Amino acid sequence: MTDRERMLAVLQGDPIDRVPWIPRLLLWYNARKKQGTLPAQYRDMSLRDIERDLGLGTPARDGHVFRTRVSGVETRSQDIDPMTRRTEYVTPVGTVSTVFRGSEDLRANGIADLQVEFMLRTVADYPVVEYILERTEYVPTYEEYDAYEADVGDEGYPLVSCGDCPFHQWMRALVGYNDAYYHLADHRTEVERLLRLMEDIDRDAVWPIVLDSPARLLLHGIHLSSQMTPPPIYDEYITPYYRDFSAALHAKDKYLAMHADNDTTQLLDHIEQSGFDMVECFVTAPMVSTTLKMAREAWGSRVAIWGAIPSVILEDPYTDEEFEEYMRGVFRDAAPGDALVLGVADNVMPDAKIERIRRVTEMVEEFGRYPTAR
Numbered sequence: 001m002t003d004r005e006r007m008l009a010v011l012q013g014d015p016i017d018r019v020p021w022i023p024r025l026l027l028w029y030n031a032r033k034k035q036g037t038l039p040a041q042y043r044d045m046s047l048r049d050i051e052r053d054l055g056l057g058t059p060a061r062d063g064h065v066f067r068t069r070v071s072g073v074e075t076r077s078q079d080i081d082p083m084t085r086r087t088e089y090v091t092p093v094g095t096v097s098t099v100f101r102g103s104e105d106l107r108a109n110g111i112a113d114l115q116v117e118f119m120l121r122t123v124a125d126y127p128v129v130e131y132i133l134e135r136t137e138y139v140p141t142y143e144e145y146d147a148y149e150a151d152v153g154d155e156g157y158p159l160v161s162c163g164d165c166p167f168h169q170w171m172r173a174l175v176g177y178n179d180a181y182y183h184l185a186d187h188r189t190e191v192e193r194l195l196r197l198m199e200d201i202d203r204d205a206v207w208p209i210v211l212d213s214p215a216r217l218l219l220h221g222i223h224l225s226s227q228m229t230p231p232p233i234y235d236e237y238i239t240p241y242y243r244d245f246s247a248a249l250h251a252k253d254k255y256l257a258m259h260a261d262n263d264t265t266q267l268l269d270h271i272e273q274s275g276f277d278m279v280e281c282f283v284t285a286p287m288v289s290t291t292l293k294m295a296r297e298a299w300g301s302r303v304a305i306w307g308a309i310p311s312v313i314l315e316d317p318y319t320d321e322e323f324e325e326y327m328r329g330v331f332r333d334a335a336p337g338d339a340l341v342l343g344v345a346d347n348v349m350p351d352a353k354i355e356r357i358r359r360v361t362e363m364v365e366e367f368g369r370y371p372t373a374r
Contacts, residue, residue, distance in 0.1 A: 002154035003057030030110035031350035166198035225262035246275025282307030283345035336371030
């Protein structure tokens with residue numbers, strides 16, 4: 001089978017020949033290339049060529065089915081210092097701004113700057129953000145997606161990002177984790193009005209484009225966690241949205257995935273009840289308290305897992321012996337191997353030992369043939 005066929009078989013619950021092995025090497029590749037520390041044999045190779053050499057499928061995360069454009073908003077950016085950039089969004093009803101800050105270490109590794117200030121600081125900022133959202137247009141890009149899927153070919157299957165759910169988008173990108181619950185407590189009327197607007201825009205503008213698109217595997221939701229979106233909040237603000245969206249996708253023979261690189265221990269049942277078909281970049285202990293065994297016991301084969309290898313075991317101070325022992329445990333806990341795409345959560349990091357990636361490829365051949373043994 002090809003990796004494209006394996007991915008589709010996992011989603012459809014069909015038989016596979018072996019567990020797909022598709023990690024994200026992009027961060028490792030970009031950092032090593034930027035620093036000039038790629039292994040000698042890879043210095044003149046593209047990322048896709050390196051994936052092929054290592055026996056990997058490609059994650060295929062660069063496809064799009066829409067782009068956005070905003071009208072009636074003036075954008076002004078300025079560098080406060082070499083590591084900090086402020087951007088103002090000027091509208092007829094007011095101005096809001098964001099600040100992103102980097103560091104020499106992060107930039108040396110090709111890692112994006114961190115957002116440290118957000119549009120929503122006071123209650124007066126809510127009408128400005130509403131104005132911006134109401135003037136955001138979503139433009140289908142189906143031909144671009146078709147060309148991208150053709151380019152990926154048999155080496156993978158596109159996972160297409162279409163944003164975040166309204167509550168978590170508000171929390172993560174508009175108000176910030178530090179202030180979100182203060183705003184919810186102090187300005188609930190304004191928060192919930194904004195959330196209703198965001199959901200209406202998704203239902204009326206985004207969902208129809210996604211549903212009519214040629215993409216079948218949609219990533220919609222990132223970083224949901226037991227700590228920041230605990231079960232009571234998840235059930236009130238998140239589950240109803242995803243139940244409707246997943247039902248609409250399923251009616252079109254499409255699949256819903258979540259970027260699950262946070263601690264999801266308390267959310268396992270809620271993720272399934274929301275209608276998710278896959279959790280990708282699924283991170284496990286020792287990086288969080290969630291384990292592969294816990295997820296298997298909660299979901300069986302009803303929710304596919306893409307991940308299960310925590311990035312830290314690919315680096316020092318984990319020894320080769322500890323790495324081998326951990327990986328054998330992954331194959332045991334994943335048995336018989338259905339509903340699994342083996343990957344690294346969240347990324348193969350810059351300090352990862354690439355020899356361990358190649359060793360996983362060997363282990364997939366040795367232990368990953370379906371059905372795998374305990």
